[in-house]
Amino acid sequence: MSAPATVAITGLRTFIGQRIAERLATRAPRLRVVGIDLRRPQRLERKIAFERVDLTDPASHARLAEIFARERVEAVLHAAFRRDPTPDVETDHELETVGTLQLLHACTAAKVPRLVVASTTMLYGPRADNPNYLTECHPLRGHPEAHCVQNRVQVEALLVDWARRHPHAQVTVLRCAWLMGPSYFDRVVRHFARPIVPTLLGYDPLLQFVHEEDCLDAFEQAVLDAHPGVYNVVAPDPLPLSTILRLSGTTRAPLPAAILYRMRDLAARAATGDPPAAFYDYLRWTWVADGARGYAAFGEPAYTSREAWISFVSSRRLRQYR
Amino acid sequence: MSEQDGDLGAPPGSAPVLRDALDALRERLHERFTPANADGVDWMALYESMRRRFASLGMRDLSADVDDFGMDAEAIASARPWLDLLYDRWWRVTVSGVEAVPRGRASLFVANHSGLLPWDGLMIAAALGRHQPAAPRARFLVADWLATLPFAQPWIARHGGVRACRENAERLLRTDRSVIAFPEGAKGAAKVFRQRYRVQRFGRGGVVRTALALGAPLVPVAVVGAEEAHPVLFKVETAARAFGLPFIPVTPTFPALGPLGIVPLPTKWSIVFGAPIETTELGPDAADDEILVWRMTEELRSQIQSMVEVGVRERPSVWR
Numbered sequence: 001m002s003a004p005a006t007v008a009i010t011g012l013r014t015f016i017g018q019r020i021a022e023r024l025a026t027r028a029p030r031l032r033v034v035g036i037d038l039r040r041p042q043r044l045e046r047k048i049a050f051e052r053v054d055l056t057d058p059a060s061h062a063r064l065a066e067i068f069a070r071e072r073v074e075a076v077l078h079a080a081f082r083r084d085p086t087p088d089v090e091t092d093h094e095l096e097t098v099g100t101l102q103l104l105h106a107c108t109a110a111k112v113p114r115l116v117v118a119s120t121t122m123l124y125g126p127r128a129d130n131p132n133y134l135t136e137c138h139p140l141r142g143h144p145e146a147h148c149v150q151n152r153v154q155v156e157a158l159l160v161d162w163a164r165r166h167p168h169a170q171v172t173v174l175r176c177a178w179l180m181g182p183s184y185f186d187r188v189v190r191h192f193a194r195p196i197v198p199t200l201l202g203y204d205p206l207l208q209f210v211h212e213e214d215c216l217d218a219f220e221q222a223v224l225d226a227h228p229g230v231y232n233v234v235a236p237d238p239l240p241l242s243t244i245l246r247l248s249g250t251t252r253a254p255l256p257a258a259i260l261y262r263m264r265d266l267a268a269r270a271a272t273g274d275p276p277a278a279f280y281d282y283l284r285w286t287w288v289a290d291g292a293r294g295y296a297a298f299g300e301p302a303y304t305s306r307e308a309w310i311s312f313v314s315s316r317r318l319r320q321y322r
Numbered sequence: 323m324s325e326q327d328g329d330l331g332a333p334p335g336s337a338p339v340l341r342d343a344l345d346a347l348r349e350r351l352h353e354r355f356t357p358a359n360a361d362g363v364d365w366m367a368l369y370e371s372m373r374r375r376f377a378s379l380g381m382r383d384l385s386a387d388v389d390d391f392g393m394d395a396e397a398i399a400s401a402r403p404w405l406d407l408l409y410d411r412w413w414r415v416t417v418s419g420v421e422a423v424p425r426g427r428a429s430l431f432v433a434n435h436s437g438l439l440p441w442d443g444l445m446i447a448a449a450l451g452r453h454q455p456a457a458p459r460a461r462f463l464v465a466d467w468l469a470t471l472p473f474a475q476p477w478i479a480r481h482g483g484v485r486a487c488r489e490n491a492e493r494l495l496r497t498d499r500s501v502i503a504f505p506e507g508a509k510g511a512a513k514v515f516r517q518r519y520r521v522q523r524f525g526r527g528g529v530v531r532t533a534l535a536l537g538a539p540l541v542p543v544a545v546v547g548a549e550e551a552h553p554v555l556f557k558v559e560t561a562a563r564a565f566g567l568p569f570i571p572v573t574p575t576f577p578a579l580g581p582l583g584i585v586p587l588p589t590k591w592s593i594v595f596g597a598p599i600e601t602t603e604l605g606p607d608a609a610d611d612e613i614l615v616w617r618m619t620e621e622l623r624s625q626i627q628s629m630v631e632v633g634v635r636e637r638p639s640v641w642r
Contacts, residue, residue: 128466128469128470129466129470129485129487131485131487131488131489131490131493132390132391132392132484132485132489132490132493133390133489133490133493135489200472201472202472202473202475202476203472203475203476204475204476204479206388206392206479236390237390238390238392239388240388240392240476240479242476243388285470
């Protein structure tokens, strides 16, 4: 089996879910797309069928299994994850970890032959003792204080377990670096889009991005062709944080870690439910992933980290003058 | 203009020519220092000009391009005069045996370690850079605690240091860049003065295993003189824990002289490169042969130990 006839996408309203649904609908004319989410997107291609399922509902696995069987789904793209962590830690866990479990039960029941799951290189965790390039075999150490990262680490453990018990199924996990590009937006982008960016005094790690189009290319190929395994989806040539901010002409506000963490504590907990270390540690230690395996499978990315960053910066400038 | 107005120092009753000249000068000074829009200073323009000036100051010595391990060729070029000063004048480094270093191939250099600061790594890299200017710069591995120390970490990364771990060494060797390793690790850095030139245990054999896995030649290197540059009299361990350091070294100058105390002593250095040990014929499977790895590690250690002893015996004094 190469190209599936019907693809189901959970998290149709997420960036990856929506863009991949649109791409598949326009580029693969004979392919059916079933989009699953909590609410119907405002704008939906006519070719995309919408199904409303709440993954935090305990009965959602039966509902998903019924949809997968009825539509004869041959590939599932699981992208129903939080873009940013929310203060509602319980619901985040229900949606991300337990929701994945529901989806896996449904895949078992409907015998779905291909599963593609969106993941992130943040799961390797920012650690002082990381090697400069983390390969796919490196243990996922996560960040103990970032609850969404820990949820996704559990998701990957569930996937490993499930893939072992269902050897016939092709499970693809794509771990993406921080996305940058003209249309993607999340808290990382918001952080870097500030006129003055707080950084940690005395630290200047290499940072890695991936351009949104390169990321979507990898997802599209993973859905359409068989690529079982785990892949880092990252842009080559990481750059030091200081260089990145100089490229965009952003003013840095280097602060000692103790002061920065205390200063941002309340705001960070209110916005994400985690202490500031859950985010700023990613600007403190290196957690660059090695993309060689992904390049061999999905081709060289069109954008380096620098180009992805410049693409984001220039689109932001244009937006200011619109 | 009256003659009492003598703030420019014109003596009363001086020649009218001089007075005219002073008037003209004053007028020109007034013109020069009054902004065009006299009703106020253009603070925005001033701020913008300062910002530009300081931004370019921040960009000084650093290029926007680093390699995949964060090494910055421009930072190295601007540090070059200082490193040359240390190399030629301060330590008067003499190099021997460098002709035998394999050309056109990445090698794994194994050296005795000394002191907490990576001076030995910088000097070996400089010696190799002088001998083989066309080859990619050799990268020195630094211990964990230094590779993660604030301020030190960005500086070391820009100047070619890499955190010591097997993945990093393998990646460097695979991409044809030589690696300088100090397998004594923390035990080597923690040597006190009376333990100098006693080469400690070589970790768990990771260096030899890496060389075997990639077929890279192992080059033993003895650095003589470096172990006296920071003579550690004793170590303070309890107070160091408060700062997250393994220990605080107490040398004749540190911490007594404060920041000046980190200036190393101008000892006479010699760097001796031994004959390279070929590992290709053993094949990558030999890396899993624990007994072979252990034996080669111990042989390498004793070879470096004897090279160091010869160097120490043959030098006329620590300073010459």
